Amino acid sequence: MPRLKTPDYGLKLIPVDFAQQVLPGTFEFALCHLVNNELNLTALRARYTNDAGGAPAFDPAVLLKIVLLGYSRGLISSRSIATACRNNVLFMAVSGDSAPHFTTVAHFISSLGNEAQALFTEVLLVCDREGLIGRELFAIDGVKLPSNASKAKSGTRADFEREAAKMEAAVQRMIGEQKARDAAGCDDEAARAQRTRERLSRQAAKIRDWLARHPDDRRGAKGAVRLSNRTDNDSAKMATAKGVVQGYTGVAAVDGAHQIVVDAQAHGTGSEQELLLPVVDACAQRGPDTAICADAGYHSEKNLAELDKRGIPAWVCDNGYRQRDPRYADQAKHKTKPDALWDKSEKAKEARAASKNKRYANTDFTEAPDRSHCLCPAGKRLYRNGGECTINGYAATKYSGAERDCVPCDQRTRCLRTPKTTKVRQVAFFRGKRGHIESHTERMKRRIDSTEGKRMIAARFATVEPVFGNLRHNKRLTRFTLRGREKVDGQWKLYCLVHNIEKLGHHGYAN
Known part of the structure; x- marks a missing residue:
C-alpha cells in the first residue's frame, strides 16, 4: 500500500x-x-x-x-x-x-x-x-420572478371590502356567542375566543387602513382594473410555467455581439406588450440600423405600428410562427408523449391515441416560397391548382395532390375525411381579404417567415436566453427580496x- x-x-x-x-x-x-x-x-x-x-x-x-x-x-x-x-x-x-x-x-x-x-x-x-x-x-425578453409579497393578499378594492366586512361580522357574531356563554355561566373558551376576536379586529383594521390610503384600484394600460396587493402594491399576480406568482417582470435588452445587457427594467405587470416600447426608448446604445428582436409576448399591432412609424428595424414573433416554421414540425409529437411516471389512466391513453390519429390540418403542409407547390406531412408534393383564387372573399392559393402519391399513401386516414371515396388531398393557403389593406401584423408575419426572419429568431434565442440562464441558474436569482x-x-x-x-x-x- x-x-x-x-x-x-x-x-x-x-x-x-x-x-x-x-x-x-x-x-x-x-x-x-x-x-x-x-x-x-x-x-x-x-x-x-x-x-x-x-x-x-x-x-x-x-x-x-x-x-x-x-x-x-x-x-x-x-x-x-x-x-x-x-x-x-x-x-x-x-x-x-x-x-x-x-x-x-x-x-x-x-x-x-x-x-x-x-x-x-x-x-x-x-x-x-x-x-x-x-x-x-438587440434581443429583448423578460423573466417573471416572485417578490417579497404575499399572493394571498391580492385583489380589488371590492374584494378587500368584502374581506374586511366578513371579519367584522365574524367578530360581532363571536361577541354575541360569548355573551350567551357568559349568561349560562360557561366561560371555558373565553380566553381563546378573546384572542381570536382581537386578531380578526386587527386584520380588519389593517385592511380598512390600506383602503383609506389607496382610494382607487390599480389600472392597466387599457384602463382595465388590475389586482392590487396589500403587501406590495407595485407587484402583480402573474402566470408562469411553474404556476401563478406574485412578483415582477425583469426585462432585459441584450446586444448580440457579446451578450452585454444594454438595458434592464423591472415592472409590476405580467403583460409584456406594454413593456416593449419603454425598453426600446431606454436603449441609449441603439444605432439607427440596430435591429430589435423580441418574442411573441411583446407582439401587438400597436407596438408594430409604432416601431414602423419610428423606422426601427424590428423582428417581433407572433403566437403562431412556430406552426408556420417547418423547423418546429415535430414539436407536437413531443407535447403528446405520455408521461410514464404518473399518467397511466385509460382516459389518458385514449386522449393520446386520439391525438396520434388526428387529421392533418393545413398548417401541417409546407408551402414553397415561390408558391409552385407544397409538401404534405408524408413528404409528397401537392401541385398548384390554377392561379390565385378567391374563397369567401379571401385571396387563396390551392394545391392538389397526385393520385400516384395519394392513393397508395399509408397516411390517407389521417389526411382525408373520407379516404374510401376521396382520392387526393386538396389544400388552400389564404392571403387575406381581397382589397384588404395589409396590417403591420401581416407584414411582420411575412418578415418572420422569411429566411432572414428565421435567422433573426434563432439569433434572439442565442443572445438573450443564456443571459437569463446565467442570472437564474448560476447566480441563483430565484426571487426578488425587496x-x-x-x-x-x-x-x-x-x-x-x-x-x-x-x-x-x-x-x-x-x-
Whole structure:
C-alpha cells in the first residue's frame, strides 16, 4: 500500500496577503478595478453627513463591491453576504476586512434607488469603450420572478371590502356567542375566543387602513382594473410555467455581439406588450440600423405600428410562427408523449391515441416560397391548382395532390375525411381579404417567415436566453427580496450589472 500524506482541513492560523487573493482575469479583479477607477460614487457618498460628528461609516465603494461579489456567488440575502464578509477570505480581501452588519448591507441595497441606473450606465459606457457592444442586434425578453409579497393578499378594492366586512361580522357574531356563554355561566373558551376576536379586529383594521390610503384600484394600460396587493402594491399576480406568482417582470435588452445587457427594467405587470416600447426608448446604445428582436409576448399591432412609424428595424414573433416554421414540425409529437411516471389512466391513453390519429390540418403542409407547390406531412408534393383564387372573399392559393402519391399513401386516414371515396388531398393557403389593406401584423408575419426572419429568431434565442440562464441558474436569482418597484428595479439592474462585469473580466478588462 502506498503511503500518502494526510490532508489537514482543520483550523489554521496563517498570515494572508489580501492583495494576492484578487487574481487578474477574475470577476473580482474586474470588479475592484471598475469600482476604484471608473465609477463615480459622489452621489452615494454625499448621503453621509457625519463629517462633523458621529461614527465613521462604511465606504459605499466597499459596500458596492461586497453586494456585487455576493450576487456573483449566488448569495442573494443580506445575511449570507454579511456572513461571507466574516468567514470568506475572498470577501475579506475585496472589502478590505470590513464586516458590515447585515442590516447595513440590506439598507444599502434597498436605498440605491435611481443610483443603480447611473451605475449601470457607467459600466455600459466601459463595455462600449472595450468594444463589447456591436449594435447590430438587440434581443429583448423578460423573466417573471416572485417578490417579497404575499399572493394571498391580492385583489380589488371590492374584494378587500368584502374581506374586511366578513371579519367584522365574524367578530360581532363571536361577541354575541360569548355573551350567551357568559349568561349560562360557561366561560371555558373565553380566553381563546378573546384572542381570536382581537386578531380578526386587527386584520380588519389593517385592511380598512390600506383602503383609506389607496382610494382607487390599480389600472392597466387599457384602463382595465388590475389586482392590487396589500403587501406590495407595485407587484402583480402573474402566470408562469411553474404556476401563478406574485412578483415582477425583469426585462432585459441584450446586444448580440457579446451578450452585454444594454438595458434592464423591472415592472409590476405580467403583460409584456406594454413593456416593449419603454425598453426600446431606454436603449441609449441603439444605432439607427440596430435591429430589435423580441418574442411573441411583446407582439401587438400597436407596438408594430409604432416601431414602423419610428423606422426601427424590428423582428417581433407572433403566437403562431412556430406552426408556420417547418423547423418546429415535430414539436407536437413531443407535447403528446405520455408521461410514464404518473399518467397511466385509460382516459389518458385514449386522449393520446386520439391525438396520434388526428387529421392533418393545413398548417401541417409546407408551402414553397415561390408558391409552385407544397409538401404534405408524408413528404409528397401537392401541385398548384390554377392561379390565385378567391374563397369567401379571401385571396387563396390551392394545391392538389397526385393520385400516384395519394392513393397508395399509408397516411390517407389521417389526411382525408373520407379516404374510401376521396382520392387526393386538396389544400388552400389564404392571403387575406381581397382589397384588404395589409396590417403591420401581416407584414411582420411575412418578415418572420422569411429566411432572414428565421435567422433573426434563432439569433434572439442565442443572445438573450443564456443571459437569463446565467442570472437564474448560476447566480441563483430565484426571487426578488425587496418591495416596491423602484427597489426591485434597482436589484434587477445590480444583477444585470454583475453579468456585464463578468463579460468585462472574461474579455481581459484591466489586465
